[in-house]
Amino acid sequence: MARLPAHNITCNADKCTFAAEEINFLGYRVTATRCHIDVIQRMQEATNVKELSSFLDTCNFYLKFIPFYAYIAEPLRMLLCKDVPWEWTDSLAQAFTTLKEKITSPPILALIQMPLRILPQMH
Incomplete structure (x- = not known):
């Protein structure tokens, strides 16, 4: 995160997720191995x-x-x-x-x- 300002990039740390095993993105559950499109699959x-x-x-x-x-x-x-x-x-x-x-x-x-x-x- 310390290198971002050097490139004029800002981010809100409260809205960021780092090194997570799994995240929810636009209604999809994304893991390290694949995207889970649970809603469509079900x-x-x-x-x-x-x-x-x-x-x-x-x-x-x-x-x-x-x-x-x-x-x-x-x-x-x-x-x-x-x-x-x-x-x-x-x-x-x-x-x-x-x-x-x-x-x-x-x-x-x-x-x-x-x-x-x-x-x-x-x-």
């Missing part, structure tokens, strides 16, 4: 339009990082269309499970591989 299959819409909203945060996201999510999105009766099929369950796996697996949510040095940019 999600049950949707039972109505509101639950499915909420799940897809969560997935949309990561869509840029999931190859073929639109193709995988298409069956789920179709179920949200007006006048489409709710019928949860095996293909919907597969799409739901695939998206959960892709969101909770590296490289989407993975820890930085050390010994990467992170240096602040000074302008």
Whole structure:
């Protein structure tokens, strides 16, 4: 911490965590070995339009990082269309499970591989 001011960097020590085995970050539990995306991993299959819409909203945060996201999510999105009766099929369950796996697996949510040095940019 003593070297930070020399580089014009300040931090609030009350808001910092150093040498922790585990931290909570943006709703995720991150440990030294992996990110735990407990909330997403525990999600049950949707039972109505509101639950499915909420799940897809969560997935949309990561869509840029999931190859073929639109193709995988298409069956789920179709179920949200007006006048489409709710019928949860095996293909919907597969799409739901695939998206959960892709969101909770590296490289989407993975820890930085050390010994990467992170240096602040000074302008």
